[in-house]
Amino acid sequence: MADFEDRRDYRGGGRGGPFNKRKRYREDDDRDHPSRNQRPRYSAPPPGTQLRKGLLEIGEDTLRMPHEVAIQLARLLVDNYDDEYVKDVFTITTMKLVVEQPVKIPFVAAVVLFAHMEKKEAAQDIVSTAAEWFDEYINKGQWRSAKLMLRFLACLSRLFEQDGVFPILDELFNRAVDLQTASPEDAVGLELVKIILLTIPYLLAYAEDTTLPEKAVALLEKTDIVASAAHPVEALVDPYPGTAEGAERPMVCASVISLLQRQLQEEAATGWALALLPRIFDPSLKSKIPNGDETNGNTNGDSNTKLTFPSIIVPSPINPGSKTLFPELFFSLFADQEIESVPPTSNIASTLLRDATVDTINLLDFNRIATAKVLNELDNFFAPNIFVKRSTTFDKLRDIPAGSTTWKPEDVTIDAVFSQIFALPAPEHRLVYYHSLITESCKISPGAIAPTLGRAIRFLFRGLDAMDAELGYRYMDWFAHHLSNFEFRWKWTEWIPDLVLPALDPKKSFIVGLLDKEIRLSFAKRIRETLPEPYFDLIPASKEKDIPDFKFADDATPFAEEGREIIYHLKKKASEEEIQKVIDTVHEKAAAQGLDAEEAQKRSTDIYVTSILSIGSKSLSHVLSTIDRCKERLLALGPQSEPSRRQIISSVFDFWSEHPGIAVNIVDKLLNYTIVTPMSVIEWTLKDNIDRGRALASPHYFELVSITMFKVTNRVHQLLQHRNNTTVPFEQRLQINDALPRERQGMRDLFAAIEDAVAGVAAGAQDEMIERFDGEDAESEYIKAWGARWARVWRRKAAVEEQIANEGLAIEMVEPAAVPLPMGEADEGLGEEMDQIE
Amino acid sequence: MPPFRLQNTVDRLDKPSSYAMSKYKKQARRRHDDPRDQQPDRQPSPDLEDKLADATTLYVGNLSFYTTEEQIHELFSKCGEIKRLVMGLDRFNKTPCGFCFVEYYSHSDALDCLKYIGGTKLDERIIRTDLDEGFAEGRQYGRGKSGGQVRDEYREEFDPGRGGFGKRYQEEVGYAGEYGQGN
Known part of the structure; x- marks a missing residue:
């Protein structure tokens, strides 16, 4: 495991220094670990451990051919199949991999296929378990897990006597039709059709059944109506709704199922090449299975013995699941551009890669470092020569002769992560997860990822005018957070021409907001240091002032005297009566000046709130404890007069005018106290x-x-x-x-x-x-x-x-x-x- | 052989750190050696993982002394609304000494923070997060001899964000010792 959170710093001579009481002497070692120097000679770990490790790392070893690894693991399983523990290891690890690391599904399926050649029982057992898990997922409406388990079964198609998973697809389609007929706004039916369409390619790539292509075409004819129809909610989740009439959209954003439908029809027309998917299993390799001991009776399997497909009933009506579903659009920063750095949206590879990558990203959110590693090695998990070599620069893609692939693995993975940051209405996990995943990817392979990110950032910046405002905000929030992890380094000079744009231009608004977010994570002086001179006007010296002036300290401010009195009383923790006395004076004076009662109340509110803010200006906890102390009076203001309630917000934003982020935070807390209301x-x-x-x-x-x-x-x-x-x-x-x-x-x-x-x-x-x-x-x-x-x-x-x-x-x-x-x-x-x- | 268990195919980042675990084990061993604890009817003390099963507080370490509450708030609120933020202070000077406690409203927010923020940078330093049993008065102060955190006593590297060299180290080596004299 990565040791990023190690408390001790081993750099330099941290250990063994003259004052390091933790120094270990040789004597200590001898006493604590008498066997340290007499470690027993290496012995292979037990088969269960080998199998677990081998399965978890499947596909990652680039020194051995994937089929060699699969054969070796199949052998481990077959040779130890009478060991219940080994059996458990295999079943559980395989199931978990299927629903956590989908890119490995074809690889673990290959292990099952090789094992089947020697021991039919081993394959039958895992198929039964997979069917049980699938059944459970579908009954609970856990669609992603159901999809992945179905994919695993589809990868095992050649084992089954009759139709295998195909009848399940038909059943799922029937349910989808029911749902779609019931409501045109239904999204669960769309999800079912998506599952069907995403299973078909795996089925056709891994089945032997020669009647399948025909059946698939028949099914595709049926799905066409659902997949090609525009869903009424799609317009709401469009990331680029603001495209001016006649102008070209920054990206097409077709619905995922409409893309899949067209791509599969295209594949059907070209004989289901499905070049992306790795073909690991090959029965002719059987002779190459290193058979440890021919006489141990393990060869009771027969590669021709087919298995019966377990019966699976798709419930009707189906359980829609607990997650509210929305139609999904295909978001891509790089697809269908001049240089084909990712598969074009006409190619089934685009959706298959995206699906496997996004699922991996969302399933492994509990370890972003491991996820970044899988993404970094994405090319390992697909057919060889589908991608250009890792770290190939974008410019080099131009020199690649026609007919060869130009797909960059980095572009595919970064595209997938951004598709989540820009997912509407919301991605599965907190946005900060995707931020941190990009950060980790940059750490693993800075030279390869940074240029890809650069192109992504520029693409997004160019399209800001047409971008959904929420996404524009997410973009800004991500970029500021990202930069804070990398010394705020960016080619700021590129955007200097945009600085002259009016404040209302979305690009200018973005730059201003971005710098403010950067300052909030750091401080004004530091951020100015990272920028070229033309940006300095955006960070005036006033931003460096951490504690704003108390405006009533200046006699030119109306009610300056009363302001100073109030803050004095508050600091002194004087009684409410004393404060009320000053407030009454304010009201009297205001009346004398011809201000109406409402205006007078607003003035006294401003004095009171500004004093609280000034006392609490040192830090958020200071202001919170002051608000807490004064909450009775503040709470009483709103019900008396709505204008006074809104005056509280005005006072906060006035006081923190140079740091509006702090103002937003304080209003957030005032909402918690119900001192201000959402409507106010x-x-x-x-x-x-x-x-x-x-x-x-x-x-x-x-x-x-x-x-x-x-x-x-x-x-x-x-x-x-x-x-x-x-x-x-x-x-x-x-x-x-x-x-x-x-x-x-x-x-x-x-x-x-x-x-x-x-x-x-x-x-x-x-x-x-x-x-x-x-x-x-x-x-x-x-x-x-x-x-x-x-x-x-x-x-x-x-x-x-x-x-x-x-x-x-x-x-x-x-x-x-x-x-x-x-x-x-x-x-x-x-x-x-x-x-x-x- | 115990039955095979596999929680996930890769390790989880939302677990107590090895530091917290070893500290806990040490305490448990001490309790175990304590004769008062030998009574047979005594309930075993709860497992650390159970104790932290609903934890909403995080210990945050390796902060710069100059990092403000606002900065911490800005980053940590990305994982959920913050209920309370307690800055770690030098016991004598009452100035920030490079750690804090962040309390969320929910356990899952705290776990998200371990997963997505621990090990990333704040104020250009890699910060460390650890699940914590909950803040108690007194814990906001450094436990080092000079008032700050223990780790800052003997540090031999110059860390401008954490008061330069370790304080003990400075004194014993005499590094820049004259700064303490005042003339």
């Missing part, structure tokens, strides 16, 4: 501060609205989860069920408020705008585009939340039987047993 944040941003729509170009406002809405939607998710959690007492679940409509309505109101504000901007309907601009003005075009960008993001989010809530509420609430089951058995099926094998 939305209205403050999109009404009070919309600035004729200009506010929408500000990444901070996008962040502020995003965190606010995340809190709201996350709460609804949690309630839904509790509602449907059978371990929660039924009474409580009913209460939650009763509370849900109200929470949901609150969420809908917020989405509606956002829609109201941004749709107006998108339509150019803001009154003041019409007065200022007459038609073609560039600024008004920018603003309308921002309005449209925001509108799409929040309409999507609203639609996604509706779907999640609808699915969650559709689950019937059944009161559990009066006699409770013994603890732990209530809702555990075979699945938990399977987990216990772990």
Whole structure:
């Protein structure tokens, strides 16, 4: 295991220095480890251990041919098949590999095929287990695992007497049709069709049955209607919705199943070459199986004895699974460009590679270092000569003669990782996982990955105008985080020409937001050091000031005296009465100046909040403890007057104007305290501060609205989860069920408020705008585009939340039987047993 | 032979570190040797993994002394909302001494942090994360002789982010010792 978290630093003479009390002397060693110098001579580890290691590392050894490795492992298994432990090792390791490292499926399948030649029983056992696991996955609606187990069985097709997995595909298709007929917005049926289409190539590559191509063509004719129809939700998950009319889209983004359908039809027409998939098993290699002992009776297998395919029933109706599914578009930064550095989207290799890579990435999120290693060695797991040599530079691809491959493994893997960062509505894991995976990939092979990343970054930057606003934000967040891991090094000079763009241009907004994110992870002075001089204007000296001035220290500020009094009292932890006295003075003075009561209240609120912020300006914990101390008064403000509540937010953003990131964080905490409400944040941003729509170009406002809405939607998710959690007492679940409509309505109101504000901007309907601009003005075009960008993001989010809530509420609430089951058995099926094998 | 178990095909990064495990084993051994612990009816103390099964707190190490709460917040909130952040302080000066505790609202957020943030850089240093039983008052202070962390006492390498050379090392070798004299 990588020792990246080693506490001790071994660099230099860290050990054995004169003050290192941990120094070990030879005597210590002799005492502690008397046998240290008399290590027993090497003896091979036991067969179970060899088998486990061999299986886990399958495909990784480039010094031996894959079939040699498979034959050796098959031999280990066959020779020790009477050892239950060895059998278990084989079964469990194989199953786990199938559902965790899909790129290895054809390799472990080859081991089974070789083992079958000698011991039919060994193959039969693993097939039965695989069928059981498949059955379990399909019953639970765990579609990815079901897909992978089906793929494993498809890779074993030549073992089966009759049809093997094909009837399952037919059954899955029937279910898909049922679902699609029931609802045009159904996504589960699409997922089933995707599974069918992704199984067909493996089936045809590894089966012997000569009738299969014909059957596959027949099935493809049927899937065509589902796969080729445009899904109504697709437009919502389009990463490039903002392409101007007539302009070329940065990428096509066809739906994955429509691509698969066309690619497979193409393969069918060209005789199912399926050149990508590795062909490891070859019965003629049987004679080469190093048979340790011919007389031990292990050769009871017969390569011609076929197995019966276990009966598998696809339930009807099927279990849709717990995950809300959305149609998937094929996101690629590199496909279909002038130089073919990844397979074109017309080639089945593009989707097969993407599917195997993305599954590996998402399944192995618990060890990004291991995942990066698998990705780095991706070419090992496919047919030889499918890729150019690792680290081949992009420019070299031009010199490769026509007819040879020009696919770069680095481009394929980085493309796959980005497809997740840019997945809509959301990728499976936290975005930071994919960030860290790219970081690890760069560490493993900096020379090969960095140039690929560079092309990805440029591609994304060029397409910012048309990119979905949420994705633009993810891009910025990733890039800043990535750079913070690599000394903030980037070819900043490339973007100098873009610095003159107006603040409302998406590229300029991106650069400004990016630098701010960098500063938040580091500090202003450091970031300035990493930039060329033309960028300096974006990081003025004022950004270096960690602690903002207290504006009431300046007598020119209205109510300066009262401001100083309040902060003095707060620092002194004076009584509420004393503070109230000063606030009353403010109100009196304001009235004397002709300000109305509301304005007066806002002034005193500003003084109070600014004082809290100033006292807490040293760090987040300082401000939090101060807010906590003052929360009674702050909580009382909102119910008194909504303008005062919004004044709190104004004061935070005014005080931290040079570090709006801190302001966003503080508002986030104020939301937790319910000192401000989600609606007050939305209205403050999109009404009070919309600035004729200009506010929408500000990444901070996008962040502020995003965190606010995340809190709201996350709460609804949690309630839904509790509602449907059978371990929660039924009474409580009913209460939650009763509370849900109200929470949901609150969420809908917020989405509606956002829609109201941004749709107006998108339509150019803001009154003041019409007065200022007459038609073609560039600024008004920018603003309308921002309005449209925001509108799409929040309409999507609203639609996604509706779907999640609808699915969650559709689950019937059944009161559990009066006699409770013994603890732990209530809702555990075979699945938990399977987990216990772990 | 015990039955074969295989949790995953590759190691998981969301487990307690070998440091935490060895520290725990040491404590367990000490308890084992303690005659008070020999009573047969005494419950065995819970396994470390059980103890950390719901942990929401992380120990974060190898920070620069100059890394601020805001920076830590910025990075660590990528794994979920932060409930509490406690900076590690020099026992005497009450200044940051290169570690902190980050508490999340949920266990899974803490695990995500081990998986996705531990071993990456913050403020241009590779940071270390470890699952922690939970913060208790007093633990925010360094346990080294000079007030900081023990690891900073004897360090022979110059680390500008962590106060230069180790403090003991400076004194004993006399490195830059005059800085302490004031004239």
